[in-house]
């Protein structure tokens with residue numbers, strides 16, 4: 001991740017809360033997607049978010065990244081209340097997201113997609129006055145970062161629609177990795193991937209954490225979650241059912257809480273980790 | 274999203290991608306084929322004067338098609354192109370004929386056209402109304418308004434400046450009008466915007482996947498508004514070019530300009546679904562239509578065949594687009 | 602995809618380059634030989650639209666005459682009423698095609714002056730058919746109905762046929778400001794013996810020469826004044842609309858409807874008694890005379906000039922004394938539009 005300066009978490013002590021949400025509610029017509037959900041992401045951790053289909057995982061992270069505006073509830077970044085009007089507000093604060101539907105423009109090439117929404121301009125007159133894109137620079141940068149991520153792609157100039165599903169996810173993940181300055185959120189980034197590609201994405205998530213950034217990972221893949229997560233946030237019916245540690249709970253426990261088959265008294269109050 | 278099926282299409286889709294990447298190659302080949310056929314049927318076709326005539330005949334629709342391309346690239350459509358352009362000719366003509374400074378008259382007319390773009394763009398981006406309906410409504414409103422202010426009648430516009438774009442210059446022995454030069458300059462400038470700037474990237478992104486564009490932080494509404502305003506501004510310039518070609522303002526003129534410009538855009542390889550295509554294709558598309566009409570006349574063939582062949586080309590172009598998009 | 606010309610394995614850049622090279626090569630090769638040698642005479646015809654039966658008749662007549670004279674006719678038309686750009690384009694193409702002469706029914710009397718001058722400067726004979734240009738001498742000659750005279754014929758007949766009745770007149774006009782419209786309207790008033798603004802004129806309506814608007818206009822006028830007993834119409838479709846309105850008011854027997862055009866549908870309406878009389882014009886004469894003039898010009902260099910009236914005839918089955926007319930039998934043989 002060459003262009004990214006070393007991150008200093010000046011404001012937050014290790015283990016301090018970076019991003020927090022309280023009592024978020026979101027209705028879609030008659031559907032209640034979020035029913036008073038709480039959320040807490042701590043510095044330097046990988047937080048997995050699990051839950052059944054329709055439990056509200058995507059809605060939660062969309063609310064956290066400005067992609068939707070919740071009907072009520074508070075969001076705090078570094079302890080300060082924030083109100084995102086749109087995804088751009090979140091991106092400006094260094095929050096990068098891989099959305100479940102990837103948010104790529106399939107007809108555009110890989111480099112264009114990596115820099116979509118934050119294109120670089122040429123230096124001097126060409127960029128400042130004519131507002132010319134630095135296509136070469138972006139291409140080189142894209143190539144370098146893809147190589148660093150060890151993602152094998154046909155050519156940085158090929159259209160994203162000519163890529164396989166896994167390769168497309170690679171592009172979306174690489175974009176988040178390239179620009180995240182505060183934290184990264186990934187909504188099922190390994191959904192369509194083979195074993196090898198999944199491994200690559202997990203490595204990538206670790207690499208982001210290595211840089212000192214916390215990562216939120218939504219996944220249905222329990223072995224992956226247990227392999228990589230520090231804590232597991234379990235969604236059920238638009239609420240947080242529990243937060244557990246993979247060290248203290250088994251996959252069966254998590255699935256039981258997720259489906260409502262079991263209630264874990266000790267899990268009901270979020271534990272210290 | 275199934276990676277297996279995506280992989281099995283790897284080869285074809287790579288070819289498709291190449292084809293999509295240079296979408297103006299197909300139209301260019303069609304244009305050249307017609308050029309060869311027509312020059313064989315009548316050698317007069319390639320007389321420099323005739324080629325110059327074809328360029329001049331392309332000026333109005335060719336210029337309108339620049340704006341239409343921008344709008345179609347955002348997955349929109351503009352049915353009011355002709356009406357907005359006629360608004361420009363009538364306003365400029367009326368003002369100049371009633372003693373206004375002609376330059377001021379033309380500037381005001383271009384601003385009025387741009388205002389129509391502001392109206393269309395605001396309704397489309399702000400209220401999220403479908404472009405088809407909004408521009409259809411604007412077409413009706415402007416057409417009625419023009420008939421009212423001009424009492425149904427056409428009038429001549431003889432002002433020197435307003436007709437200036439019809440004057441000719443000799444470039445390397447090739448005679449063109451200033452109108453042709455202005456059209457080509459507009460193509461160059463808008464090509465630059467589309468291909469070399471962030472704004473152009475965002476036009477493609479919004480047309481290709483508006484939700485993705487929104488999620489990466491592109492201000493989709495503002496971008497759409499800017500596209501409709503720029504397009505309408507270009508229609509205003511086209512009004513000036515139209516007065517250069519015909520020193521006459523007629524509320525009944527350019528009734529088929531919307532379909533004619535869409536035809537040029539589609540034949541030029543731009544997808545009606547948005548996000549794919551480009552300006553060079555549109556220029557070639559407009560030239561194909563002009564070459565067909567002119568060439569058939571020179572060959573002594575009933576120009577109704579032009580409509581027929583154009584119809585086939587439109588269907589082929591859309592089918593090709595569908596095929597290449599289907600390979601995603 | 603492999604059957605498509607675009608997906609050949611060649612690099613697209615190379616295709617573009619070679620294509621451009623080819624175009625330039627052909628361009629220079631043919632530019633030299635671009636001047637065609639003595640070839641057949643080409644006559645161009647540019648009508649207002651392809652759909653109006655009046656112009657269809659004109660085109661058919663021109664085609665027949667061209668065939669008879671052994672010349673080649675290339676016909677073009679605007680796409681809609683008011684398509685000046687389409688007509689300009691057509692004339693430019695015909696100049697390029699090497700036409701000896703061009704017959705044009707201008708959509709707009711001033712819209713085409715520039716391109717007509719271009720044609721004449723290039724030695725092409727230009728004749729306006731049906732509609733004059735403004736100024737009229739922008740073309741070499743105009744072959745058309747004298748619309749003022751046709752209006753006079755209609756008005757004179759209406760006045761005579763009305764007999765002793767005190768006239769209460771309604772006018773179904775076409776499009777205000779149109780030259781043909783003005784000539785017919787003013788001619789009618791002259792023939793009728795009324796001045797513009799005379800109280801005998803109960804009112805007028807704009808029909809654009811269309812039946813539906815003729816009907817609405819007539820309905821409104823009848824509501825305004827039930828005494829109306831004579832109706833001027835710009836053309837037969839407007840008259841047909843007017844008749845429908847009269848009928849719905851139960852007044853078709855008391856009101857005299859007259860018109861201009863000589864379309865076959867109109868003549869049949871005269872025969873059926875819906876229209877008292879119509880003034881026939883002769884599009885095929887305009888076209889045939891135009892083709893002849895161009896053939897003449899090609900052979901001898903002689904150009905026609907000025908306004909040539911192609912004539913107009915009153916068609917009615919209820920002739921009145923002192924006014925020349927033909928009956929509908931003759932009318933149906935000479936009408937246009939079937």
Ligand SMILES: Nc1ncnc2c1ncn2[C@@H]1O[C@H](COP(=O)(O)OP(=O)(O)OP(=O)(O)O)[C@@H](O)[C@H]1O
Nearest residue numbers: 028031032033051052053054055056057058059060
């Ligand atoms: N745009 C929308 N309009 C209407 N309803 C929506 C919309 N988005 C989500 N929902 C509804 O909100 C609820 C939560 O959806 P959400 O996408 O957050 O679930 P999820 O946990 O991400 O599920 P999955 O595992 O399938 O991705 C569902 O009932 C869904 O149908």
Ligand SMILES: [Mg+2]
Nearest residue numbers: 057058059100
């Ligand atoms: Mg989801």
